Amino acid sequence: TVTVGVLALQGAFSEHTQLLRQATASLPQDLEWRFIEVRTPHELSQCDGLILPGGESTTMSLVAARSNLLEPLRDFVKVSRRPVWGTCAGLILLAESANRTKKGGQELIGGLDVRVNRNHFGRQTESFQANLDLPFLSSTSDTSKAQPYRCVFIRAPVVEKILPHKKGVQSEEERLDDTVVAPSKLPADDLAREQVRSEVEVLATLSKENLEHGHTGAEDIIAVRQGNVFGCSFHPELTEDPRIHVWWLGEVLTAVERRQRFELADRTK
Numbered sequence: 671t672v673t674v675g676v677l678a679l680q681g682a683f684s685e686h687t688q689l690l691r692q693a694t695a696s697l698p699q700d701l702e703w704r705f706i707e708v709r710t711p712h713e714l715s716q717c718d719g720l721i722l723p724g725g726e727s728t729t730m731s732l733v734a735a736r737s738n739l740l741e742p743l744r745d746f747v748k749v750s751r752r753p754v755w756g757t758c759a760g761l762i763l764l765a766e767s768a769n770r771t772k773k774g775g776q777e778l779i780g781g782l783d784v785r786v787n788r789n790h791f792g793r794q795t796e797s798f799q800a801n802l803d804l805p806f807l808s809s810t811s812d813t814s815k816a817q818p819y820r821c822v823f824i825r826a827p828v829v830e831k832i833l834p835h836k837k838g839v840q841s842e843e844e845r846l847d848d849t850v851v852a853p854s855k856l857p858a859d860d861l862a863r864e865q866v867r868s869e870v871e872v873l874a875t876l877s878k879e880n881l882e883h884g885h886t887g888a889e890d891i892i893a894v895r896q897g898n899v900f901g902c903s904f905h906p907e908l909t910e911d912p913r914i915h916v917w918w919l920g921e922v923l924t925a926v927e928r929r930q931r932f933e934l935a936d937r938t939k
């Protein structure tokens with residue numbers, strides 16, 4: 671059984687669960703999926719992957735802090751490095767940096783070396799939709815994946831900057847690089863660290879041509895991935911199109927299989 675959690679503190683979490691269920695129809699049928707709502711550290715600890723939904727990021731982070739979930743969430747993202755996907759407010763929480771629209775700002779979880787602008791698309795037209803080609807969806811041979819995806823933006827954030835690699839603090843993977851440990855020799859605990867992945871990949875952008883009215887000047891970054899962390903500005907959970915959920919569950923599966931291989935190798939040592 672593969673367990674996928676949806677952070678259910680605030681926002682569009684049940685919509686995500688709905689689409690996750692829908693997505694399983696396009697995945698190997700011999701697999702058993704369990705989708706759970708996550709409100710406690712214990713629930714989080716059962717998850718092989720986690721979705722942070724759209725909603726209101728300040729509220730979400732306040733509730734997470736009150737539920738003693740902030741540190742467990744940070745560990746999930748950065749230490750155990752299981753697949754995490756944030757949509758809209760979820761993307762904001764996964765950023766290392768965000769502009770503060772309120773005094774005092776908010777606590778972020780981090781994991782993506784980016785700075786987001788929280789309400790980039792502004793108030794004037796708070797929501798809009800755009801049909802976009804999402805190249806990462808065409809990684810499978812299924813031709814239906816090539817159809818444009820209707821992206822829903824609601825007071826959406828944008829990735830305004832990819833942050834330089836933090837200097838001075840050596841990340842665990844850099845330390846590991848220094849010692850050159852062959853992956854097969856790594857104990858299971860080190861599995862996550864073996865995943866060398868310091869680059870932020872831009873998976874989708876939005877440009878003026880994509881829009882009927884000009885919300886944006888140049889190319890705005892609206893989807894990024896850095897290793898196990900994926901974030902997008904829009905709300906796939908508010909559509910009826912499960913393709914991104916299918917793609918992401920595929921990523922979760924790959925990560926689970928990988929972890930099992932390592933755990934096995936570890937036991938047989």
Ligand code: GLN
Nearest residue numbers: 724725726727758759824
């Ligand atoms: N801009 C909102 C925030 O700061 C996010 C909007 C959304 O998730 N639809 O949380």
